[in-house]
Amino acid sequence: MNTFSKNNQNHLPNLLVAGVAKSGTSSLHQYLSQHSEIFMSKRKEPRFITSQVMDFPMGGPKDRKVESWYIKDFESYKNLFSEAKDESIRGESSADTFYFYEKTIPVIKQYLGDPKIIIILRNPVSRAFSAYQHLRRDEREHLSFEEALEVEYQRIRDNYELIYHYKAVSMYADALTAFLDNFSHVKVVINEELSDNPHENLKEIFNFLGVESEVEVNTATRYNLSGIPRFRYLHEMLFEGKKFMDYTRPVARFFFSAKTRKKISRTLMEKNLQRTHINEHTKIELIEYFREDIQRTEKILNRNLSHWLS
Structure with missing residues (x-):
């Protein structure tokens, strides 16, 4: 069994952008990579952590292609960071790490010890609909959003990739509690706040990482857009x-x-x-579905998330 040790720590990340999927992890990964003191893996979404606990093959349309992107062996994972030089932070971003928290947290501890963790959260309704549009973009979803929500749990049972877990991935409170309980350095970023005020939010993130905070970062480009x-x-x-x-x-x-x-x-x-719009009735139903979890998340973070309920 491979475990964390001082001998291999220079070849492993000390930062994980752990999720959440379709919440801006791709953009944040690119922003962090612009900092001279941060080395982010050129391969975004290596998914090594989840590959250790996933059941393969996955069962959704084109899921086998997605599976081919997973880095499943430890040596290949270490090689992602072989080009790092004297950067104090070495990181990777795999947006599924957060969702599978019950299984991934022990794997993180086994291989990486107690790394810094960044979790980026997004309005759960917007996140779910963005995931749907992402799959429509890639011709992996042929149902309407409402029909897809109806069959979500059947798809989960059939081992579809997490991008199909529209409502389930948008439930944050339990996973958030688990990460805060198990790791010493966890930073939670709200997607809408990062989009509205990138400079101040990145400054906070850089302070959390212990690197120079007054750094110019190009945030004009958005990455991995859905539509x-x-x-x-x-x-x-x-x-x-x-x-x-x-x-x-x-x-x-x-x-x-x-x-x-x-x-x-x-x-x-x-x-x-082309971005489509969610049906207003469906939006209201989802807000009610997520209401309790949003309120729990507010208490955990001690932050006002009432804009997610409107």
């Missing part, structure tokens, strides 16, 4: 790298730098994604 593509082939070309890109890449490389190419692709992808 339904207006033009499916354009989305697949930009997001999944269809063969057409093999012919256009040499031309693009000639005219544009790698940074500019990424910016152009991201802008095109964002403009191609």
Whole structure:
């Protein structure tokens, strides 16, 4: 059994962005990676922690492709941090770690000891609907949102990937209590606050991590956006790298730098994604469903989350 020790700690993360899925973990990962004192794994969502406790194969549409992204062996996980130099913080972001807390917390302790933990929470209704739009974007969901909510627990029993667990992933209080009880350094970030005031919130996060807090970070770009593509082939070309890109890449490389190419692709992808709106009746029903958990989360954090109930 591999366990945490002083001999291997330089090859392992001392920071986990543990979740929650579709709450801004991708964006936060990119923001943290811009800090010179922070090394974030180039591979976002390695999911090593959950791979140690998951049942495979997963049962949802295209879930086998998702499973192929999991890093399941310890040596490969350590290699994610082999390029780290003298950064005081080494981190990774796997948005499923929080949800599977009962099984993942012992694994974290086994391999990493007591790392710093960042948890980013989002309005649970918005998070659930964003997860739905994410699956519509990737052609993994063909039901209406209401129909998908009806069959959610059947899908959970059939071992669908957590992105299909719309309501269940949006329940925060129990997992939050468990992380606060088991780790010494836990920082909870509210997605809406980070979006509205990124500079102040990142300053708080950097202070929590013990790194220089007055650092310029580009927060203009949003990552891993959900939505339904207006033009499916354009989305697949930009997001999944269809063969057409093999012919256009040499031309693009000639005219544009790698940074500019990424910016152009991201802008095109964002403009191609059409965000739909949740049915008002469904929204009201979900607010009532989450009400008790939101109130418990408020007490745990001693923060006002009443805007999640409107």
